[in-house]
Amino acid sequence: MSEHDAHRTPVSLSSVSANDPRLQPAAKNPGTVEGVIAVTFVVGALLVAGFGASYWVNAKPWILGATLGGGLFFLGVGLVAWGKYLMPRGPFVEERHALANSQSDRDAFAAAIVERGGGVLKRRKLLGGLLGGGLGIFSVVALFPLLRSLGPLPKGTLFHTDWRAGTYAVDQTGRRIHHGDLSVGSIVTVFPEGTENTDRGQAVDQTVLIRISNDNFTTQKGRESWGPQGYIAYSKLCTHLGCPVGLYEQQLQLLVCPCHQSMFNATNGAIPQFGPAPRPLPQLPLYIDGQGYIRAQADYDQPVGPGFWERA
Amino acid sequence: MSDGATTKRQQKAALGPYGKVGKALNELDDRLGVARGGRTFMDKIFPDHWSFMLGEIALYSFVILLVTGVFLTLYFVPSSAIVTYHGSYLPLDGQKVTQAFESTVNLSFAVRGGLLMRQMHHWACDIFVGAIVVHMARVFFTGAFRKPRELNWTLGVTLLILAIANGFLGYSLPDDLVSGTGIRIAYSIMLSIPVVGTYLAFFVFGGNFPGTAVIPRFFILHVLIVPLIIIALVSAHLFLLVRQKHTQFPGEGRTEKNVVGSPMFPVFMAKTTGFLFIVGGVTALLGAFAQINPIWQFGPYDAARISYAVQPDWYMGFLDGALRIWPSWSFMAFGHTIPLEVTIPAVVLPGILFNIAFAWPALERRLTKDHEIHHLLDRPSERPRRTAAGASVLTLLAMLFIASSTDVIANFFHLSLNTVLLMMRILVIVTPILAYPVTYLICKELQGVKGGGKRKTPNLVTRTEEGEYLASATPPYRDDRPHEIEPAPVPIFIEPEPDEPTESGVRTVER
Numbered sequence: 035m036s037e038h039d040a041h042r043t044p045v046s047l048s049s050v051s052a053n054d055p056r057l058q059p060a061a062k063n064p065g066t067v068e069g070v071i072a073v074t075f076v077v078g079a080l081l082v083a084g085f086g087a088s089y090w091v092n093a094k095p096w097i098l099g100a101t102l103g104g105g106l107f108f109l110g111v112g113l114v115a116w117g118k119y120l121m122p123r124g125p126f127v128e129e130r131h132a133l134a135n136s137q138s139d140r141d142a143f144a145a146a147i148v149e150r151g152g153g154v155l156k157r158r159k160l161l162g163g164l165l166g167g168g169l170g171i172f173s174v175v176a177l178f179p180l181l182r183s184l185g186p187l188p189k190g191t192l193f194h195t196d197w198r199a200g201t202y203a204v205d206q207t208g209r210r211i212h213h214g215d216l217s218v219g220s221i222v223t224v225f226p227e228g229t230e231n232t233d234r235g236q237a238v239d240q241t242v243l244i245r246i247s248n249d250n251f252t253t254q255k256g257r258e259s260w261g262p263q264g265y266i267a268y269s270k271l272c273t274h275l276g277c278p279v280g281l282y283e284q285q286l287q288l289l290v291c292p293c294h295q296s297m298f299n300a301t302n303g304a305i306p307q308f309g310p311a312p313r314p315l316p317q318l319p320l321y322i323d324g325q326g327y328i329r330a331q332a333d334y335d336q337p338v339g340p341g342f343w344e345r346a
Numbered sequence: 347m348s349d350g351a352t353t354k355r356q357q358k359a360a361l362g363p364y365g366k367v368g369k370a371l372n373e374l375d376d377r378l379g380v381a382r383g384g385r386t387f388m389d390k391i392f393p394d395h396w397s398f399m400l401g402e403i404a405l406y407s408f409v410i411l412l413v414t415g416v417f418l419t420l421y422f423v424p425s426s427a428i429v430t431y432h433g434s435y436l437p438l439d440g441q442k443v444t445q446a447f448e449s450t451v452n453l454s455f456a457v458r459g460g461l462l463m464r465q466m467h468h469w470a471c472d473i474f475v476g477a478i479v480v481h482m483a484r485v486f487f488t489g490a491f492r493k494p495r496e497l498n499w500t501l502g503v504t505l506l507i508l509a510i511a512n513g514f515l516g517y518s519l520p521d522d523l524v525s526g527t528g529i530r531i532a533y534s535i536m537l538s539i540p541v542v543g544t545y546l547a548f549f550v551f552g553g554n555f556p557g558t559a560v561i562p563r564f565f566i567l568h569v570l571i572v573p574l575i576i577i578a579l580v581s582a583h584l585f586l587l588v589r590q591k592h593t594q595f596p597g598e599g600r601t602e603k604n605v606v607g608s609p610m611f612p613v614f615m616a617k618t619t620g621f622l623f624i625v626g627g628v629t630a631l632l633g634a635f636a637q638i639n640p641i642w643q644f645g646p647y648d649a650a651r652i653s654y655a656v657q658p659d660w661y662m663g664f665l666d667g668a669l670r671i672w673p674s675w676s677f678m679a680f681g682h683t684i685p686l687e688v689t690i691p692a693v694v695l696p697g698i699l700f701n702i703a704f705a706w707p708a709l710e711r712r713l714t715k716d717h718e719i720h721h722l723l724d725r726p727s728e729r730p731r732r733t734a735a736g737a738s739v740l741t742l743l744a745m746l747f748i749a750s751s752t753d754v755i756a757n758f759f760h761l762s763l764n765t766v767l768l769m770m771r772i773l774v775i776v777t778p779i780l781a782y783p784v785t786y787l788i789c790k791e792l793q794g795v796k797g798g799g800k801r802k803t804p805n806l807v808t809r810t811e812e813g814e815y816l817a818s819a820t821p822p823y824r825d826d827r828p829h830e831i832e833p834a835p836v837p838i839f840i841e842p843e844p845d846e847p848t849e850s851g852v853r854t855v856e857r
Contacts, residue, residue: 044599044606047389095461099634103627110623117616128391128605130591130721133494185552188544192554223650237555237649270650275534275669275688277527280652292654293527294670295753295763308764310669310687312676340534341676341685342544
C-alpha cells in the first residue's frame with residue numbers, strides 16, 4: 035500500500051488529528067481552484083444583482099429568468115466546487131450500530147403493551163365493546179354530512195338533456211338554424227335554445243348538426259323520420275370520456291374525437307368505427323317546422339356521454 | 347486604553363475557546379441538551395456516489411414549488427365566476443372567461459415576474475415528478491428498499507402518487523381549454539367506477555360536470571391539503587433516512603457496519619446547498635427560455651370546444667396512452683353499465699401498478715426468502731431477475747407513454763391512425779415481455795465480463811534500451827479492487843457473484 039493510499043483509508047471524524055491529510059483539500063492546486071470559484075461567485079453575484087435591477091426596471095420575463103437562473107446557477111456551482119475541492123477530502127467513516135435493541139428490552143416493551151393494555155381490555159370487555167361501538171357509529175355518521183353536503187345525488191342531467199319536443203336548435207351565438215343555412219357536407223354545433231351560453235348547455239346539451247344530403251336521410255332502422263332534408267344530429271359528447279367530438283372528416287363522413295381518436299360513422303347512426311369508444315353517439319330526432327327552422331322531435335332516447343353504473 | 351484592552355482580553359477569555367458561538371451553543375445546550383446529538387449530526391456521513399443526488403433533485407424542486415407556489419397564490423383567484431376579459435393580452439379582449447382563467451393570464455402578463463414564476467412552478471413540477479421516478483428507479487435497481495428500509499420505500503411510493511395527484515390538480519386550476527378537457531376526462535373516469543362512480547363524481551364536482559365548485563375545491567386541495575401531507579411525509583422520509591443511515595455501494599473499507607463518505611458539516615452542507623441553487627438556477631433558466639403551458643394560446647375552457655393534440659403533463663401520459671389503446675369493451679347487462687373501456691385502463695391498471703410498487707419489498711422477501719438486513723447496495727447486474735422485472739415495468743410505462751401521442755405519431759410519420767394504434771397495442775404487450783429476458787441476459791453477460799462495471803486502468807508502455815516496446819497493466823483503481831462483502835447468507839433466488847476469471851479473454855458466464 036503506497037503512502038498516498040494509506041491516507042485514503044476512511045477514518046472516523048472524531049479520531050482524526052488536526053494535521054491529518056484527510057482534512058486537506060482534494061484539489062491538487064487549491065490556489066487555482068479558489069481563483070476559479072471566486073470568479074463563479076463574482077459572476078453569480080453580478081447576475082443576481084442584475085436580477086434585482088431588471089426587476090426594478092420591469093424588464094422582459096426572459097431577462098428576469100436569465101439573470102435569476104444564471105446567478106443561482108453560478109453561485110451553486112461555486113459552492114459545490116468549494117465543498118468538493120477545497121473542504122476536507124476525507125474519506126471519513128461512521129459506524130453503523132444495529133437498530134434492534136436487546137431481546138430483554140423488546141420483551142419489556144411488548145409486555146408493557148400486551149399485558150397492561152390486554153389486561154385492562156380483557157377485564158372490561160363490555161366497556162371496550164361499547165366504546166368501540168360508539169366510535170364506530172360516530173365515524174359512520176360523521177361521514178354523512180361530510181360526503182352528502184359535497185354535492186347532489188346523481189340524477190337529472192346525468193340521464194336527460196334540455197332537448198324537448200319542439201326545442202329550436204341554435205348555434206353558439208343563439209341564432210336559430212334554418213334549413214337553408216348549411217350546405218351539404220357542412221357541420222355546426224347546436225344547443226337547445228336558451229342554453230347556448232350556460233355551462234349545462236355546453237357540457238351536456240351540445241349536439242352536432244350535419245347536413246349529409248338534400249334528401250331525407252335515414253341512419254338506421256326506426257329512425258326514418260329523424261333526418262329531414264339530410265339534416266342529422268348527434269350528441270357531441272364522446273361516449274368514451276365525454277370530450278366534444280369536435281372533428282369532422284368530410285370525405286369519409288366520420289366524426290372524430292381528438293382526445294382518444296374515437297371515430298364515429300356519421301351516415302350509419304354514429305356507430306364507433308375505430309378507437310376506444312364503446313357505443314354510438316346518441317342521435318337527436320329532428321324535424322323542420324313550417325318556417326323552415328330545425329327543431330327537436332324529443333330528447334335523446336338514452337343518456338348522453340360516457341358510461342356509468344346506473345346507465346341501462 | 348490599556349485598561350480597555352485588558353478588559354477585552356478578559357472578556358474574550360471568559361467566553362471560552364469557542365467565542366460567542368460557543369457561548370450561544372452552551373446556552374442552547376443548557377435548555378435543550380443538544381450538544382451530543384448535534385455533534386453526531388454534524389458528523390453524519392453521506393456517501394459520495396452521484397446516484398444519491400437524485401432524491402435531492404426531488405426535494406429541491408419541491409422547495410422551488412413551495413416558493414413559487416406561494417407567489418402564485420397571491421394573485422390567482424380560484425373562482426368559476428364569469429367575467430369579461432379586458433387585460434393586456436389583446437387577442438382575448440372582450441371574451442367571457444372565468445376568474446380563474448383571467449387571474450392566471452393577468453398574473454402572467456400584468457404582474458412583475460409573474461410569468462417567470464408561473465413557468466418555473468410548472469417546470470419545477472415536471473422535474474419534481476421526474477426526479478421522484480428516477481430516484482425510485484435507483485432505489486429499486488440497487489436494492490436499497492430491502493430490510494430495514496421497506497417503510498421508507500412505502501413512503502416514497504405514496505409521495506409519488508401525491509406528487510402526480512397534486513400536479514394534476516394544479517394543472518387544472520387555470521381553467522383553460524386543455525386543462526378543462528383534462529378535468530372532463532377525470533370526471534368521466536370517476537363516473538366509470540362501478541356502483542359508487544356517479545356518487546363519487548357528483549360529490550367531487552358538486553353536481554354534474556362542470557359546475558362551479560371544482561376550481562375552489564381543487565385549489566384548496568392543491569395549495570393546502572396535499573402539500574401539507576407531502577411535507578409531513580417528506581419529513582418522515584428524511585427522518586427515517588437519518589435514523590437508519592445511508593446505504594452505500596460496496597468498496598474497500600465499506601461494510602454492512604459502517605458508512606463511508608463526506609461529513610454533514612461542512613462538506614455535504616456546502617455541496618447540497620450549492621446543488622439547491624443549481625436546481626433553482628436550472629428551473630429559472632427553463633422558466634426564462636422554455637415556454638410551458640401558454641394558456642392564453644389555448645383560450646378559456648368551453649365544454650363544447652376542443653383542440654387538436656390534447657395531451658396532459660408527461661406524468662399522466664401513461665394513463666392517457668392506456669385509455670387510447672384499450673379496446674372498446676363495455677359491459678352492459680342487467681340494467682347496468684360497467685364502462686370497462688375506461689375502468690380498466692384508468693382505474694384498475696394504475697391500481698395494479700402502484701400496488702405492485704407498494705408490495706415489492708414484501709414480494710421480493712417472499713421470493714428470495716431473504717430476511718436479512720442490508721445496508722450494502724446491489725449492482726443491478728448482480729440481481730438479474732429484479733433488474734429484468736424493473737426493466738419490464740419501465741418498458742410497459744414507456745410504451746403507454748408513447749401511446750399517448752398516437753395522433754401526433756400518425757401525423758409525423760404520415761401513417762394511418764389505425765396502423766399506429768394497432769402497432770402500439772402490439773408493442774405494449776410484446777416489448778415488456780421481451781424486455782425481461784433481454785435484460786436478464788445482459789445482466790448475466792455483464793456478470794461474466796472481466797472487470798465489468800469497473801474503470802479501465804491505463805496500460806503503461808515502456809521502451810527498452812534496445813528499442814523494444816513493452817506494455818504492462820497498471821493496478822486497478824482503489825475503489826475497484828476486490829473487496830470483502832460481509833458474508834450475509836445469499837438466498838437461492840439471488841445468484842452469487844461469479845468468481846473472477848483467471849485468464850484474460852476467458853469469460854465465465856453462469857447460466
